[in-house]
Amino acid sequence: MLLNLEGVSKAFKGLKAVNSVSTRLEEGKILGLIGPNGAGKTTLFNLITGVYPPTEGKIFFDGKDITSVAPHARCWMGIARTFQLVRPLPELSVLDNAAIGRVYGRDPIRNRSKAEKASYETLEMVGLAARASEKAKSLTLVDRKRLELARALAAKPKLLLLDELLAGLNPSEVLTSMALIQSIRDMGITIIMVEHLVKAVFGIADQIVVLSAGELIAEGTPAEIACNESVIDAYLGRSLHA
Amino acid sequence: MQSFMQTLVFGIFAGAIYGIAAMGLALVFGVLKILNIAHGELVMLGGYVGFWAFSTLGWDPFLSLIIVIPAIFIVGLILDRIVYRHIVRQLGEEKIKNSLLVSFGLGLVLQNLAQALFTGDERSVQVSYAGEGLNIYGVLLPWTRLATLGIVLIVTLALHFFLRKTYPGKAILATAEDYESAELAGINIGRVYMMTFALGAALAAIAGQFVTFTYSLAPSIGMTWTLKAMIVIVLAGTGSILGALPAGLLLGVVEAMAGAYLAQTYKEVAGLVIFLFVLIVRPQGLFVRK
Amino acid sequence: MKTTSRQLPSFKPSRRWLTPGAIAVLLAFAVVFPQQVAKDNVWNLFFLMCLGIAMGQSWNMLGGFAGQTSLGHAAFFGIGAIITRVLWFHGTPFFLALIVGGVAAATFAMIIGAPTFRLRGAYFAIGTLAVAEVLRITIAQNQPYISTMPGSMIAEYNLPSRYWLALGLAIATTGAAYMLLRSRWSLGILGVREDEEAAQATGVHVLRHKLLALGLSAVFMGLAGGVFAFKQISYYPEAPFFPTFTFEALMIAYIGGLGTVSGPVIGGIFFVVVRERLAANLTDVHQVIFGALFVVIVLLLPGGLLEIWDRSKRLALRVIRR
Amino acid sequence: MPDFLNVDAINVAHGDIQALWDVSLEVGQGEIVALIGPNGAGKTTLMRAIAGLHPLKSGTVLLRDKALHALPAHRIVEQGVIMVPEGRRLFGGLTVMDNLELGAYSKRAREVRANTLELVFELFPLLAERRTQRANTMSGGQQQMLAVGRALMGVPKLLMLDEPSLGLGPLVVENIFETVRQMNQQGVTIFLVEQNARQALELAHRAYILEQGRIVGTGLGDELLRDDRVQQAYLGICPAPEE
Amino acid sequence: GGEETTTTTLATGTTATTTVSSTETTGTTEPLPATIKVGAVIPLTGKYSGLGEQVKNGYELAVAEINAAGGVDVGGTKVPLELSILDDESDATKTVQQLETHSSNGVVAYLGGAGSDLHAAAAGIAEKNKIAYVGIAFALYTGVMDQGYKYVFSPFPKSQDMAETIFDLLDSFAPKPSKIVVFAEKTDWGAELTRLWTEQATTRGGYTVTAYEYAPGTTDFSALIVPAKDANAEVLLALPSGPDGLAMMKQIKELDWNASVYLLIRAPDPPTFGENLGKDSDGVFLLPGWNNGLPYAGVKEMAAAYKEKYGKPAAALTGPAYSCVQILVDAITRAASLDRDAIRDAIAATNLDTLVGNVQFKPDGTSSVGCPVNQWQGGKQALVFPADVALVPPIYPAVPWKDRQ
Ligand SMILES: Nc1ncnc2c1ncn2[C@@H]1O[C@H](COP(=O)(O)OP(=O)(O)OP(=O)(O)O)[C@@H](O)[C@H]1O
Ligand SMILES: Nc1ncnc2c1ncn2[C@@H]1O[C@H](COP(=O)(O)OP(=O)(O)OP(=O)(O)O)[C@@H](O)[C@H]1O
Ligand SMILES: [Mg+2]
Ligand SMILES: [Mg+2]
Numbered sequence A: 001m002l003l004n005l006e007g008v009s010k011a012f013k014g015l016k017a018v019n020s021v022s023t024r025l026e027e028g029k030i031l032g033l034i035g036p037n038g039a040g041k042t043t044l045f046n047l048i049t050g051v052y053p054p055t056e057g058k059i060f061f062d063g064k065d066i067t068s069v070a071p072h073a074r075c076w077m078g079i080a081r082t083f084q085l086v087r088p089l090p091e092l093s094v095l096d097n098a099a100i101g102r103v104y105g106r107d108p109i110r111n112r113s114k115a116e117k118a119s120y121e122t123l124e125m126v127g128l129a130a131r132a133s134e135k136a137k138s139l140t141l142v143d144r145k146r147l148e149l150a151r152a153l154a155a156k157p158k159l160l161l162l163d164e165l166l167a168g169l170n171p172s173e174v175l176t177s178m179a180l181i182q183s184i185r186d187m188g189i190t191i192i193m194v195e196h197l198v199k200a201v202f203g204i205a206d207q208i209v210v211l212s213a214g215e216l217i218a219e220g221t222p223a224e225i226a227c228n229e230s231v232i233d234a235y236l237g238r239s240l241h242a
Numbered sequence B: 001m002q003s004f005m006q007t008l009v010f011g012i013f014a015g016a017i018y019g020i021a022a023m024g025l026a027l028v029f030g031v032l033k034i035l036n037i038a039h040g041e042l043v044m045l046g047g048y049v050g051f052w053a054f055s056t057l058g059w060d061p062f063l064s065l066i067i068v069i070p071a072i073f074i075v076g077l078i079l080d081r082i083v084y085r086h087i088v089r090q091l092g093e094e095k096i097k098n099s100l101l102v103s104f105g106l107g108l109v110l111q112n113l114a115q116a117l118f119t120g121d122e123r124s125v126q127v128s129y130a131g132e133g134l135n136i137y138g139v140l141l142p143w144t145r146l147a148t149l150g151i152v153l154i155v156t157l158a159l160h161f162f163l164r165k166t167y168p169g170k171a172i173l174a175t176a177e178d179y180e181s182a183e184l185a186g187i188n189i190g191r192v193y194m195m196t197f198a199l200g201a202a203l204a205a206i207a208g209q210f211v212t213f214t215y216s217l218a219p220s221i222g223m224t225w226t227l228k229a230m231i232v233i234v235l236a237g238t239g240s241i242l243g244a245l246p247a248g249l250l251l252g253v254v255e256a257m258a259g260a261y262l263a264q265t266y267k268e269v270a271g272l273v274i275f276l277f278v279l280i281v282r283p284q285g286l287f288v289r290k
Numbered sequence C: 001m002k003t004t005s006r007q008l009p010s011f012k013p014s015r016r017w018l019t020p021g022a023i024a025v026l027l028a029f030a031v032v033f034p035q036q037v038a039k040d041n042v043w044n045l046f047f048l049m050c051l052g053i054a055m056g057q058s059w060n061m062l063g064g065f066a067g068q069t070s071l072g073h074a075a076f077f078g079i080g081a082i083i084t085r086v087l088w089f090h091g092t093p094f095f096l097a098l099i100v101g102g103v104a105a106a107t108f109a110m111i112i113g114a115p116t117f118r119l120r121g122a123y124f125a126i127g128t129l130a131v132a133e134v135l136r137i138t139i140a141q142n143q144p145y146i147s148t149m150p151g152s153m154i155a156e157y158n159l160p161s162r163y164w165l166a167l168g169l170a171i172a173t174t175g176a177a178y179m180l181l182r183s184r185w186s187l188g189i190l191g192v193r194e195d196e197e198a199a200q201a202t203g204v205h206v207l208r209h210k211l212l213a214l215g216l217s218a219v220f221m222g223l224a225g226g227v228f229a230f231k232q233i234s235y236y237p238e239a240p241f242f243p244t245f246t247f248e249a250l251m252i253a254y255i256g257g258l259g260t261v262s263g264p265v266i267g268g269i270f271f272v273v274v275r276e277r278l279a280a281n282l283t284d285v286h287q288v289i290f291g292a293l294f295v296v297i298v299l300l301l302p303g304g305l306l307e308i309w310d311r312s313k314r315l316a317l318r319v320i321r322r
Numbered sequence D: 001m002p003d004f005l006n007v008d009a010i011n012v013a014h015g016d017i018q019a020l021w022d023v024s025l026e027v028g029q030g031e032i033v034a035l036i037g038p039n040g041a042g043k044t045t046l047m048r049a050i051a052g053l054h055p056l057k058s059g060t061v062l063l064r065d066k067a068l069h070a071l072p073a074h075r076i077v078e079q080g081v082i083m084v085p086e087g088r089r090l091f092g093g094l095t096v097m098d099n100l101e102l103g104a105y106s107k108r109a110r111e112v113r114a115n116t117l118e119l120v121f122e123l124f125p126l127l128a129e130r131r132t133q134r135a136n137t138m139s140g141g142q143q144q145m146l147a148v149g150r151a152l153m154g155v156p157k158l159l160m161l162d163e164p165s166l167g168l169g170p171l172v173v174e175n176i177f178e179t180v181r182q183m184n185q186q187g188v189t190i191f192l193v194e195q196n197a198r199q200a201l202e203l204a205h206r207a208y209i210l211e212q213g214r215i216v217g218t219g220l221g222d223e224l225l226r227d228d229r230v231q232q233a234y235l236g237i238c239p240a241p242e243e
Numbered sequence E: 001g002g003e004e005t006t007t008t009t010l011a012t013g014t015t016a017t018t019t020v021s022s023t024e025t026t027g028t029t030e031p032l033p034a035t036i037k038v039g040a041v042i043p044l045t046g047k048y049s050g051l052g053e054q055v056k057n058g059y060e061l062a063v064a065e066i067n068a069a070g071g072v073d074v075g076g077t078k079v080p081l082e083l084s085i086l087d088d089e090s091d092a093t094k095t096v097q098q099l100e101t102h103s104s105n106g107v108v109a110y111l112g113g114a115g116s117d118l119h120a121a122a123a124g125i126a127e128k129n130k131i132a133y134v135g136i137a138f139a140l141y142t143g144v145m146d147q148g149y150k151y152v153f154s155p156f157p158k159s160q161d162m163a164e165t166i167f168d169l170l171d172s173f174a175p176k177p178s179k180i181v182v183f184a185e186k187t188d189w190g191a192e193l194t195r196l197w198t199e200q201a202t203t204r205g206g207y208t209v210t211a212y213e214y215a216p217g218t219t220d221f222s223a224l225i226v227p228a229k230d231a232n233a234e235v236l237l238a239l240p241s242g243p244d245g246l247a248m249m250k251q252i253k254e255l256d257w258n259a260s261v262y263l264l265i266r267a268p269d270p271p272t273f274g275e276n277l278g279k280d281s282d283g284v285f286l287l288p289g290w291n292n293g294l295p296y297a298g299v300k301e302m303a304a305a306y307k308e309k310y311g312k313p314a315a316a317l318t319g320p321a322y323s324c325v326q327i328l329v330d331a332i333t334r335a336a337s338l339d340r341d342a343i344r345d346a347i348a349a350t351n352l353d354t355l356v357g358n359v360q361f362k363p364d365g366t367s368s369v370g371c372p373v374n375q376w377q378g379g380k381q382a383l384v385f386p387a388d389v390a391l392v393p394p395i396y397p398a399v400p401w402k403d404r405q
Helices: A041-049 A071-077 A094-104 A112-126 A141-154 A171-186 A198-204 A222-227 A229-236 B002-032 B039-057 B065-082 B092-118 B143-165 B167-177 B179-184 B189-214 B219-236 B244-261 B264-281 C020-037 C040-065 C073-089 C094-116 C121-142 C151-156 C159-182 C185-194 C196-201 C206-231 C243-256 C262-281 C286-300 C306-321 D043-051 D073-078 D096-103 D107-111 D113-123 D125-129 D140-153 D170-185 D197-203 D221-226 D228-235 E049-068 E092-104 E116-129 E159-172 E188-204 E222-230 E242-254 E272-281 E299-310 E318-335 E340-348
Strands: A003-012 A015-025 A030-034 A056-061 A079-081 A159-163 A190-194 A207-212 A215-220 B133-136 B139-142 D005-014 D017-027 D032-036 D058-063 D081-084 D158-162 D189-193 D206-211 D214-220 E036-042 E072-074 E077-079 E081-087 E109-111 E132-134 E179-185 E208-214 E235-238 E261-264 E284-286 E352-354 E357-359 E373-377 E380-385
Touching: A003 A041, A015 A041, A015 A056, A015 A207, A015 A215, A030 A041, A030 A171, A030 A198, A041 A071, A041 A079, A041 A159, A041 A190, A071 A079, A071 A094, A071 C196, A079 A141, A094 A112, A094 A141, A094 C185, A112 A141, A141 A159, A141 A171, A171 A190, A171 A198, A171 D228, A198 A222, A207 A222, A207 A229, A215 A222, A215 A229, A222 A229, A229 D170, B002 B039, B002 B139, B002 B143, B002 B167, B002 B189, B002 B219, B002 B244, B002 E222, B039 B065, B039 B092, B039 B189, B039 B219, B065 B189, B092 B219, B092 C121, B092 C243, B092 C286, B133 B143, B139 B143, B143 B167, B143 B189, B143 B244, B167 B179, B167 B189, B167 D096, B179 B189, B179 D073, B189 B219, B219 B244, B219 B264, B219 C121, B244 B264, B244 E222, B264 C094, B264 C121, B264 E208, B264 E222, C020 C040, C020 C159, C040 C073, C040 C159, C040 C185, C040 C206, C040 C243, C040 C262, C040 E092, C073 C094, C073 C121, C073 C206, C073 C243, C094 C121, C094 C206, C121 C243, C151 E116, C159 C185, C159 C206, C159 C262, C185 C196, C185 C206, C196 C206, C243 C262, C243 C286, C262 C286, C262 C306, C262 E081, C262 E092, D005 D043, D017 D032, D017 D043, D017 D058, D017 D214, D032 D043, D032 D170, D032 D197, D043 D073, D043 D081, D043 D158, D043 D189, D073 D081, D081 D140, D096 D113, D096 D140, D107 D113, D113 D125, D113 D140, D125 D140, D140 D158, D140 D170, D158 D170, D170 D189, D170 D197, D197 D221, D197 D228, D206 D221, D214 D221, D221 D228, E036 E049, E036 E092, E049 E081, E049 E299, E049 E318, E072 E318, E081 E092, E092 E116, E109 E318, E109 E340, E116 E132, E132 E318, E132 E340, E159 E188, E159 E261, E159 E373, E159 E380, E179 E188, E188 E208, E208 E222, E222 E242, E235 E242, E242 E261, E242 E272, E272 E373, E299 E318, E318 E340, E318 E352
Parallel strands: A030 A190, A030 A207, A079 A159, A159 A190, D032 D189, D032 D206, D081 D158, D158 D189, E036 E081, E036 E109, E109 E132, E179 E208, E179 E235, E235 E261, E261 E284
Antiparallel strands: A003 A015, A003 A056, A207 A215, B133 B139, D005 D017, D005 D058, D206 D214, E072 E077, E284 E373, E352 E357, E373 E380
């Protein structure tokens, strides 16, 4: 098991954003995390990456209890993420944005120029190589998302958390990105993706977890989830099946 | 006991002035995200208007607030026009840094203009009834100090009501959050900025008037009051405008107590140490809900 | 995975370096000119420029690179000054005293670093200001006596030697800033400036990088203080703790161009020359003009003086393209 | 010829870089008009320019006969042209209720504020529940609801939505699109930017296609849905979930 | 021109004997320049600017008068003075820079500004540059005048003179007050005066002294006033800066402490003190260092000229400032040269009647000059002590606050 959540909860002043969630994730899989807005998906990401300490429960990664490990140390262990509201480092070049991951992530390259060279390859992978020397702030939203992905990938993660990476892409871009996500999985990186593009998630995820109002309400293969009545009620709606 | 009470009371009186001096800075900082180092210079200018009203017109300093406030309000409008308007649209940290620098330069200008206009001599206003007041079991409460405290309380409440309960007040808060969204909501943000800044200046002017008749006035007093005000707004907490008053009172009392019972020479250190302590254990400030 | 090993396009990040030629010219000027003129006020002016450059570079390491606006740098300057001076007056060889002063400043920075870095943005600024003020007032209370060089030192006093020391410090500080920016550490430090949380999620130990920037910054500010103590014949021990020194450092970094290496150099020269010229020629209004000039620079050139260079470059490019 | 909103040959630049080239379009009263196009085409820029947030280099924007391009943003709001900006842009530190009230800041809207508020709460019951929550502590989707709600509080005549479905769950997206339809039926003209081209084209009466800062096509909604080129570029077929 | 370049030699020999002029400087055979350059560094802005203005006016009036008479007689030729004034912003670091500027511009002597710390910084530079420095408007002795400097001269009362005069004054009162409270500013000057006052009290007998320290810049003095009042102290001795003094007096009234003597050094000196406190300034004693009613030669004429030029009465520091120029002119004439060292030596040998009385410098650079005591009476400063120069008798004891209408 790569990731193991045991009864993890997070409350904000009485509001249980994540309520006693337990799940486990095997290596090399794509986990789709879905649920209505405000279900606690991003909060769960923040718990896994260590932005917040959980109010209850334990988190295990690679067999180790990481519940109280600092965020940067979790990155060193192999957890990387993208942000729902993108956060590139605006005044740095696209290349430097990615190089940060390579210099500081798991299995870091301490030599800067070597790290830059290596991150350039990551940029090629996400299709940003041509803009390597531009400042990150000059990128469009989609390119910024790609850059976030590159930065996360450059950190050589074992577990990659993607928060609505596909939101805002047009259908053909969605397709390209899906292929990219799959190829990342094929590199042996385990992925958790939060996505509202249900079709896309169902298309590539091996396993789906559904959160609603902080609680895990269903877990299973995409096919199982698609027919799950409570998921349809809480999230998917009837129209998808109409 | 009597002298303890006397010290406490004077601490509160001093704190009331800290509070009002900080409130304008808190407004401008909390709302416009401008750290106005020249705030103390506005305090100083307010003081000079009050001094002028007293020395040439013979007006009572409490009465002359009716000209001090509008005068510095107008100065605020002008400064917004020619200076602050240009940085107010910058983003986050950038704006704070730039405002720091611009206002530092502006502070130099204002201080030295005041020097040229009014000379470097200390000025002060002594009313005929200075020193008169209540005597409660030997604890003296001068009228001037009581009136100061009263006015500070009234101003604080009025400001609170204005910001939280009126549309123009809310427009100020909204502009602070996101000026573009505020524009999209139909708010004339240029006017909001101008009014907020001028309001902050007017609050500084009230403080300046109090400083003039409680202590003294000189072109160079600005920095001292800016520093004090900055410490008070951090004690009060992020975005807390109303909190400036209790925070000011706290600082005043701590300083007075330290002066009386530790060492007069280290009382400012005591205030700063309390301040650092608060910063570290409660960085969001004392009077802010988390 | 694509393993294209084709040649990388030139992706050297576009940094704004003075060309080596410009550096050489500047250095030659700094060495030759004061010797040619050999007047005390020129030595003095050049001394102040170098001290300004060192202070600006120092502030820039923390404020420009790591994005932490410190208003407490006078504390480091003051510590450097007081330690250096006391040790030196008590018989320690000057260079040893100077280094101890720098180290002491850095040590102090490390002690206050962890608590003050819990504060963000403007709160950090005000918090550091408070730390420096605590120190200033405490020193003023404990050391209210003027510190004057003993007569024997005054008799041997040699102004050019002060200048050479300051020049050395300015070069060392600029070099250190350059090295820092080229090192891999700069990625983390700049990352912290841009977005702490994002940097942290990418594996940057935020506090460690902030402390690194602070430590370096404090060492050089402390050394600058030590040089000040070496130069000044008499002053109150409280004086180097005045917020003026913080603001001077900050303004120099800012005027020149924040977050760049050449910025503080340009800023230091410009700041000192303008201030001194104004003070000498326009005795009555120099402060007003200086303040106004400052406002104008910040408003019109938010990127500092370096922006003039950038803008003219862009303009030139556009003209050429037509 | 629709003559409600008339954008005529506008050019807009970000600093040195031109983002819009001679863009002209029209929106008729009571219409729903969609604007689709790839990322970075300039859709957001166009909306912001109409809303008065971005100066024009040249060209005109007329609402009926009123020259919007000559007005500052807050005066454009008074004309009933209201935009839901990309990325929500709420008053994060203020409560849900404050946000809604501020949406009704203009004099026109303030007068009917109580009614509009009721309407908004009907559409988004969650907002009524969360009245006193600070906007920046709400989830992404909740924030989007609030953003739309805030715009509605301004009693728009022309409502401009910049990617309103971004980051929303399917139910909410449907809710939003349904809301838009309802608003339109009540007489509000809609100008919509969407990545979700299929849903947008289904909803819209007409649509424009913007590519690299230029209008490259226009047509009726269902016409474009069937257009080959559009299908290829913007509708792409997502793999259906295996059932 | 006749600019001189002093190269500071590392040789120590030059400091041992002062009469030998150093070899690099020009002799009298050199043709005289068009003007005699004199450099003053004065705090025109910042905290000392109020004092600085008085000093500046004094210098300028004196120089104008000299030049109106054709200038200074240098070995038979009249050469006008060229006074260059620079502002140090009340900042000792800037004082140094400005003095260096003057030095490089070839001044033959320095004139000082105001404030002990600025003078202290300046004195070291004068010594280093070997340029004579004549400065007034500071009373601090320790750290400035006790350094063995050869180039620093101050025809101005020093703390010791002040302490003696003050106790002469107290001794002259009947009934003699005994309980003294000192509000001691925590500065070197504060420490110096507190020490001297305590010494005087002990040597003269009949006094008790309690000292309370406070930091300069204090706004709230209640922690000092309350205990002083509780102890029924009769005499207040203090040396507050302007703002501190105003706050102090206001709070003494607010807290209703009625002493018999309020003697403040420094704060009550400027005319604005009376304007600021109104009738509450009455009775406050001060030692401004000079008074335009002193019976020395030339005082009347200068006061009249001053009033004519500046439209206000000559303030306390203007007389001593004027005297500095008198001393300098006299010295240049006697030296009959513009050589820096010759001028320095001539100054050291001064024996001149000036506006501050007869000036003869002691080896430490000070001179016993009169130390008049003024008292605020009816909104004006009145010369009340020593008795031989006093114009009016002092008010003693001070009128209780309640009885002032
Ligand atoms: N810092 C916070 N303080 C208070 N409440 C919070 C905070 N962060 C999140 N919440 C609340 O926790 C709940 C879960 O939010 P979260 O952002 O995890 O939702 P989400 O599933 O990611 O939603 P979306 O799909 O809309 O992004 C929401 O109700 C939100 O309002
Ligand atoms: N503030 C800005 N500064 C510089 N360039 C900008 C700025 N905003 C947008 N641009 C550029 O203008 C062009 C149009 O951007 P715009 O945001 O309008 O596109 P869009 O069609 O809304 O894209 P998206 O679908 O990603 O939202 C892009 O090339 C973008 O990089
Ligand atoms: Mg989310
Ligand atoms: Mg867009």
